[in-house]
Amino acid sequence: MFDTLFERNFIPWKFYPKRAVFEPGRDGTYRGPRKEITKLTLVLKKPDPETLLRPLAGSVDESYELALNTDGTATIAANSTIGLVRGLTTMTQLFFKHSDGQVYTKLAPVKIFDAPKFPHRGLNMDVSRSYYPVKDIKRQIDALGYTKFNRLHLHITDSQSWPLVIPDLPWLTWKGAYQYDMIYTPTDISDIQYYAALHGISVVIETDMPGHTTSIGYGYPNLITAFEEDDWATYAAQPPSGTLKLNSQEVFVFLEKLWNDLLPRLKPLSAYYHTGGDEVNKNAYRFDETVNSSDPAVLQPYMQSFVNFNHDAVRHAGMVPIVWEEMLLEWNLTLGRDVVVQTWQSSAAVQQVVAKGHKALVGNYNFWYLDCGQGQWIDFPPDSSEGFWPYADYCSPRKNWRLIYSLDPLDGIPANQTHLVIGGEAHIWGEQTDAVNVDRMVWPRAAAVAEVLWSGAKDAEGRNRSQVEASPRLAEMRERLVTRGVGSEPVHMPYCTMEDKGCIW
C-alpha cells in the first residue's frame, strides 16, 4: 500500500482545467484546514471462512466499510480478509500525488459501504494460442486486483499449443508446446495461484476438450482424430483441426493420468476446474474409429460419458466443474446440479441455462470479447481474397467500452432466477494478442466489465448507467493503471477529461 500510495501514484493534471496547472498549488491543494492520517485500523469482523482462498461463488463476503474521519483516523472493516483487501484497494484510489510530492485526498471525511453485486467477476486469458511469460500474467493479476475482479480464468491449452506441464504425461509439452521453454511448470502454476490469492483472486484453469486439442496429438498421436487436416475448415473452427477421440480407452487412460497429476495440485487455491466443451466439430468424428459417425444422435451418448468421466474426476478432487454452454445447450447433456455453465454466445443462452436450473456465467461475445475487431488472421490467396474484403473477423467490430458497459448480465432473466447468474467474464483470446499488446487489448475496457459486475449495469432508475459519469471514472482508472505499469489505452484525449471541459453530446 505504501508503494501504491507514494511510489506509484500520479499528479492528476488531466482532471483540472488546462490553465489551472499554471496557478501554483492549484492541482489539488485544499486551502482550508488539512489533516494527516495518523492511524488506519483494519477490523476483521468475523473469522475467515475455510474457503477463503478457494471460494465458491458467494462463499466469501467481499463487502467492506471504509471511513476517513475528520480526526485523522481511518478504518476499514470487513467480514473477510478479502473484504479488507477490497477496502484497502479503494483506500489507495482516493489519493493523488501533488506536485509538491505529497499525497492527498480531497474526499475526506468519507464513509463508504461497498459490496459486489455478482460473486464471480473474471477475466479469461487464452495463454495457449499465444504464450505469456508468468510475469505478464502477474501484471494482469495486478490490474485485475486493482479493478476488483476476483477470478482469473486461464484457457491454458488449445489446438495450437499445450504449454501446461503434466509430469506424468511428459510428451504433452515436449512435443506440444511452442518451444521447450514456453511452458507452465507445476511451480509456475502454483506461483500464479498464490500471487493471485494475495490479490483476492482465485484462478480457474481450463483444459478445453474434447475439441481444441490438436496439440495433444504431437505427443500422443493415437488420441486425436482429424489431426491437422488440410481441409481444416470442415473439421474445426480454425486451424489446425483435431479433437480427442470420443470413446477411446487410450483417451480415458490419458485423462485419468491428467486428472490425477493436475487436480490435486490445483485444489488448495482453486475451487473450480473448467473442462471446456466449446465448438466441438462433429465432422471430425467421421475419422474416429471409436465412434465412426458425425451423427449427433450417435455422438451424444458418447459425449455424455466423456463429460461424466471428467466431471467425476473434478468432483473426486474436491472441485466444481465449469463447462462451456454448448455442452448443455447444443449437446443437451445432463449435467450435475453443481456444474457452472459458461455462456458466450448471447443473453438468450444465459436465459436458457438458468431456466434449466444451472448457475451461469455471462460473457456475450458481441460485448465482452476484447479481441474482436482486429480483422481476419487467416490469409486469403489472391483467387479468393476479393470475396473476403474488407477482411472483418467473425465478431467485428471492436467492442468499445461504451458497448461493453451497456450489457446487463441480467438481461431477460426472471426475478426468481437472477440468483443463478453468478457473474461473468471478459475474454481475451490469443489469435492476435500476446504479451506485447495484451495490456492495450484488455485495459481499460475490462474495467468497464468490472464495474458492471461489481455494481450492476443499471442506475437507480433502471437505466444503463450514465457514460457522462462513468467516463471520468474510467479515465482516472486508466491513469492509475498506467502509473502501476499496465499499458492501458487512453479513454479519450486529455482535453475531454479536463474539469471544465468534457466531450459530451
Add this chain to the structure above:
Amino acid sequence: MFDTLFERNFIPWKFYPKRAVFEPGRDGTYRGPRKEITKLTLVLKKPDPETLLRPLAGSVDESYELALNTDGTATIAANSTIGLVRGLTTMTQLFFKHSDGQVYTKLAPVKIFDAPKFPHRGLNMDVSRSYYPVKDIKRQIDALGYTKFNRLHLHITDSQSWPLVIPDLPWLTWKGAYQYDMIYTPTDISDIQYYAALHGISVVIETDMPGHTTSIGYGYPNLITAFEEDDWATYAAQPPSGTLKLNSQEVFVFLEKLWNDLLPRLKPLSAYYHTGGDEVNKNAYRFDETVNSSDPAVLQPYMQSFVNFNHDAVRHAGMVPIVWEEMLLEWNLTLGRDVVVQTWQSSAAVQQVVAKGHKALVGNYNFWYLDCGQGQWIDFPPDSSEGFWPYADYCSPRKNWRLIYSLDPLDGIPANQTHLVIGGEAHIWGEQTDAVNVDRMVWPRAAAVAEVLWSGAKDAEGRNRSQVEASPRLAEMRERLVTRGVGSEPVHMPYCTMEDKGCIW
C-alpha cells in the same frame, strides 16, 4: 548496424516447424560450407544532391544495389547517402540470431536491386490532441526508418492543445499547451528533424488552420471566433469549437510573427511545410466580425487571401506548401502549381486533385487511418445514448492490415497523371492514442502502407499482392520491430507463422 545485427536481433523460432527447435541446430544452421563476411564495401556512385536532407519528392534517389558474395564480401552501392541507408537497412534484415549466439543468413549469395515506387512515404502523427514526449516520437522514427518510410508529418497543433513553442508568441504554449512541460521547444524540433534525417526521413510540420485552432484562443482570444461554444457540434467537427478569424488584421500580424519565427528554423531539414486546411466549419464565421457570414460565396475570397498569405510566407522561406484536400476540392481555391494536396477522403479525391494538375498525397481514411474503430470518444448522456448504440466511430471498423494493403494509390488514375501521385501517408490521430498505446496502433499496420508505397499495390499480373506471401514478411517485420523496442501487435498467433503450417483459406 552492429547494434541492430548483434544486439537487437532475434531467434526466429516462430518461422520453423514447432518441433524443429528440439532438434539441435535446426533453427537456421546451414550444414554445408559456411562463410564469414569479411568485408562490406559502401559505394556512393555520385555526389549527394544539395537537397539530400531536405528533399522534394523525387529529388533524392533512394535506390540501392546490395550483393552478398560467395567469397565473403558484401557491397552496397547507391546514388545517394540515403540510398546507402536503405541498403544497410535491408542488409540487417537478411540476418537472424542463432541459438548459439551467432548471427547468420541463409540467403547468401544474393544480389538485390531495389528502388521505391513512390517518393513520398509518410506517417502523420497527431501530437496535439495527445502529447508525445520526444523519445516516443523518436521511437516511431526508428520504426519508420526500419520500414523505409521517408517522411514524418507532425500534425503539431490542433484545437485541443498548442504544444509548439514560438518564442515570439509566448502565450501560445503558455496558455495553449496541456501542461507547462508538454511542449516542443525549438531545440526539440531541430532534435527531431536531425534524428529523422539520420534515418533518411524528412519531417513535415503542420500547423492546421484556419480551423482546428481553438488552442490559439487561450493565449490570443481576439484571433479566434466561435471559441468553445457549448453547442460545439454546430461550429466544429469535434469539441472544442473555434477557428481563426478570416479577415482580421490581428490574425495576419499573428501569422507573420509565426512564420518569421518558425519557418527559417525548419528550413535546413524540411523542404515542405503543411498549412492545414481541413474541416473548416463555415457556421463559425457567423460570429466572425471580420466576415459576418457563413455563406461560402462570401467566405471563399477571404479564404483565398488567407491561404495565399500563408503560402507566400512558406515560399518566401524557401519551402513548398502542402494543404488538405478541402482547400482545393471544397473551397475551390486557386493554388500555386507547387502546392502538394493531401487527400484523405477517397480515391476520387486523388483523381480530382491530379486532374487539376496538382501533386497529390494518398491517405484514404477508409484504409489508412490507423486510429479508426476504437469507438466513440464522445460521452452520450442517458437520454440520447440508446440512439448511438453500439457507439461506432465515424470511420469504424478498425482498418486491418489486409484492408490497408488492398488500397492502390493509383486507383482510377489515368496513366498520364500517375506521376502526380507522389505518394501517401498513414495517419494516427490523437483522440484515443497517446504514447502508451501508439506502438500497437501504428505497428505492424503502417508497415503494410510502407510496402504499398515502396513496392506498389499490384503484383506482376496486376492483381493485389498475395496475402499468403505478404503475411510471413509482415510477421517477421513485427518480430524485428519488437526486438528493437517497438511494441507492435502480432500479425497472428505463432502457429500461423510456422514453416510447415500457415493459416490459409
